[in-house]
Amino acid sequence: MADTVRVRMAPSPTGRLHVGSAHTALFNYLFARHHGGTFILRIEDTDMTRNTAESLQSIFDGLRWLGLDWDEGPEDAGVRAREGETYQDYLQRVLANGERGEAGPYFQTQRLPLYEEHARKLLESGKAYRCYCTPEELEQSREEQKARGVKAPKYSGRCRQLSAEQEAAFVAEGRKPCLRLRVSDEGVTAFDDLVRGRIEFENKEIDDLILLKSNGYPTYHFGVVVDDALMRITHVIRGEEHISNTPPQILMYEALGFPVPQFAHLPLLLGRDRKKLSKRHGATEIFAYRDKGVLPEAMFNFLALIGWSPGEGETQEIFTREELIQRFSLAHVSKASGIFDLEKLEWMNATYIRQMDLEQLLDACLPYLQQAGLLPLSPVNSLSHEPMNPLTRAYALRVLALTRERMRYLPDVVEQTNYFFTDDFPRDAKAVAKWLSDAETQERLKVLRDRLSQVGAWTITTLENVVRQYADEIGQPAARLIHPLRVACTGRTVGPGLFETMAVLGRERCLKRLSA
RNA sequence: GGCCCCGUCGUCUAGCGGUCAGGACACCGGUCUUUCAAGCCGGCAGCACGGGUUCGACUCCCGUCGGGGCUACCA
Numbered sequence: 027m028a029d030t031v032r033v034r035m036a037p038s039p040t041g042r043l044h045v046g047s048a049h050t051a052l053f054n055y056l057f058a059r060h061h062g063g064t065f066i067l068r069i070e071d072t073d074m075t076r077n078t079a080e081s082l083q084s085i086f087d088g089l090r091w092l093g094l095d096w097d098e099g100p101e102d103a104g105v106r107a108r109e110g111e112t113y114q115d116y117l118q119r120v121l122a123n124g125e126r127g128e129a130g131p132y133f134q135t136q137r138l139p140l141y142e143e144h145a146r147k148l149l150e151s152g153k154a155y156r157c158y159c160t161p162e163e164l165e166q167s168r169e170e171q172k173a174r175g176v177k178a179p180k181y182s183g184r185c186r187q188l189s190a191e192q193e194a195a196f197v198a199e200g201r202k203p204c205l206r207l208r209v210s211d212e213g214v215t216a217f218d219d220l221v222r223g224r225i226e227f228e229n230k231e232i233d234d235l236i237l238l239k240s241n242g243y244p245t246y247h248f249g250v251v252v253d254d255a256l257m258r259i260t261h262v263i264r265g266e267e268h269i270s271n272t273p274p275q276i277l278m279y280e281a282l283g284f285p286v287p288q289f290a291h292l293p294l295l296l297g298r299d300r301k302k303l304s305k306r307h308g309a310t311e312i313f314a315y316r317d318k319g320v321l322p323e324a325m326f327n328f329l330a331l332i333g334w335s336p337g338e339g340e341t342q343e344i345f346t347r348e349e350l351i352q353r354f355s356l357a358h359v360s361k362a363s364g365i366f367d368l369e370k371l372e373w374m375n376a377t378y379i380r381q382m383d384l385e386q387l388l389d390a391c392l393p394y395l396q397q398a399g400l401l402p403l404s405p406v407n408s409l410s411h412e413p414m415n416p417l418t419r420a421y422a423l424r425v426l427a428l429t430r431e432r433m434r435y436l437p438d439v440v441e442q443t444n445y446f447f448t449d450d451f452p453r454d455a456k457a458v459a460k461w462l463s464d465a466e467t468q469e470r471l472k473v474l475r476d477r478l479s480q481v482g483a484w485t486i487t488t489l490e491n492v493v494r495q496y497a498d499e500i501g502q503p504a505a506r507l508i509h510p511l512r513v514a515c516t517g518r519t520v521g522p523g524l525f526e527t528m529a530v531l532g533r534e535r536c537l538k539r540l541s542a
Numbered sequence: 543g544g545c546c547c548c549g550u551c552g553u554c555u556a557g558c559g560g561u562c563a564g565g566a567c568a569c570c571g572g573u574c575u576u577u578c579a580a581g582c583c584g585g586c587a588g589c590a591c592g593g594g595u596u597c598g599a600c601u602c603c604c605g606u607c608g609g610g611g612c613u614a615c616c617a
Binding site (some may be wrong): 037038040070072073075076115142157160161164172175176177179180193202204219222225226227228231233236237239240243245246248249250263266267268269270271273291293295296298300301302328331332334335337338339340342343360361362363364365367369370371372373374376381392429431432433445492493503504505506507508509511512517518519520521522523524525 | 543545546547548549552553554555556557565566567568575576577578579580589591601609610611612613614615616617
């Protein structure tokens, strides 16, 4: 691999990390890792009015949660945004940690001199010019053009050939110029998109874009081009909404004399109504899913399968991170936008809960158990091997092994396991009424309680033997005993196998519940 | 409106001229079982439409329709 792959994710800190951004970031990450390249994080914070500290932190946290570690970019080192802290203040504290990589700074607001320098070159070579039109004048011009029936209103070109005197006059008026790229009306600008093939635009459709705003800040277009070029980005992998931004950007690369990178435009994530995913569709921030109890591994897997597939008749759906990295290819990225549909995510999350390492699952569930008061906030004694003490990891692991296949999201653990950890668990009144009310059942349970108290080893087999033998004696199907026993021990009619459940609960708790 | 992108089951998708159009989620049956869940078996369901090209089109071309994106001194 002669030239190393360098890709980037370039979010703006104007809102919490969106699943669409995470999707794009994921594809960049997979592409970089697959090729042994570099994944860069750059913060596009040139819109000073909309930046927030919380957004910036959510970018760091969101990417980290998904496991999308960046090779170059900010070094936040876990610095947390303080309550009510301004973006600037938080930025300064993050900056104090230094940055990863040699192509920085990785915040656009820290790169202003770079934009000025390149803008000056364009100005000097005549490829760009100062425009003194005010936003109001531009708006008016657009209106006039529309009124005249012009299909695609463009910049009038009024400032394209200003004489020195005219410029001086504008300056004297107190006007602040912006910088525009001089775009020819002739010819065609085309590129070979890595997922869509050749895409062409007529140059006459392309406006004289603004490079630097009158406040001296770069526009998005100029910022990306200068940064992508200077950071030696080889592949620009971004959302489909940027397709029509690409030709003007290519023109900028050419004007600046930079090599043009490869482009790959990814399909968008849509809501159920096929519109670009937005707040209206419910949760769009990645944290909403984390908070709901989605595992990062499941989200990673799920997101990868929207807009990409392993192809070639592959029917596998569950992939480890490593498998995804190994198989990822832009060639199998689909062109059509996909709907972000939670049903499959739910299934996938449940699948991960069922299949993941039990110890890891316990770690993931611990906070929920603690919040619910089922386990103490102090760390559960990980050294203890007492399997019957509900305060040990050993016990919690046995509980999870039994209950995890009924969980779809992590918080389900509370509802599924409460009766294992406390005697004060909720009881289903209807179940109690149905299975425990009549005198005959009570009598049978008393007999069972006595016999169970006599068994030597409290194991699945011995428990089952006692119950089935008694059922035989009284000429009843075992189910007639099993159901009441379950309600008595767990307060509900559903759950793991009764004997497994009782074995984990232990003799003491079961007998106690049977005498209640 | 203009420019651009896209169009296979409800959803995510495989397909890259000749397939009974495959898989997954969801849904519906059945099975296993002490319940639920999981598992297993089976079912429902799709090439937007119209023209071409071709011996042969889901696949190639054109058009129509539909959806989406862009059209800012936002990113």
